[in-house]
Amino acid sequence: MKNRNISLLVTLTPLLLTGCQSGKKSATENTSKPNIVVIYMDDLGYGDIGSYGATELKTPNIDALANGGIRFTNGYATSATCTPSRFGLLTGTYPWRNKDAKILPGTAPLLISTEQQTLPKMLKSIGYQTGIVAGGLESTYLSRTK
Numbered sequence: 001m002k003n004r005n006i007s008l009l010v011t012l013t014p015l016l017l018t019g020c021q022s023g024k025k026s027a028t029e030n031t032s033k034p035n036i037v038v039i040y041m042d043d044l045g046y047g048d049i050g051s052y053g054a055t056e057l058k059t060p061n062i063d064a065l066a067n068g069g070i071r072f073t074n075g076y077a078t079s080a081t082c083t084p085s086r087f088g089l090l091t092g093t094y095p096w097r098n099k100d101a102k103i104l105p106g107t108a109p110l111l112i113s114t115e116q117q118t119l120p121k122m123l124k125s126i127g128y129q130t131g132i133v134a135g136g137l138e139s140t141y142l143s144r145t146k
Helices: 002-018 027-032 060-068 082-091 119-125 137-143
Strands: none
């Protein structure tokens, strides 16, 4: 099941991110800003994808992204659990500064205020098209800010 989920994510992510582009752009517009793709997965270890040495799972699409762009070899999370670490990534705020930034069920109330500055809002303000494929906190955030 885990292999199927990773396979599905690896297959769908590039397709969905491509769909975030709108209209045709000139060659200068396409090269003026780099593409930014954040793949944020729970329980993904450094050696779990092929481009970083995995041999048990085949991850050709993620490997192609890694081989065609910048590889980050030293990363940190603001928390060891899903909701707090994603809260930190989206807001730039340490989750321990928000008493509600803990593991939350899908039915939890909105954690990130629609008024709060977030990474997607900052990217939109400089002309990026943003999109997200996720569950949990991000889906709640996205559905309330469309």
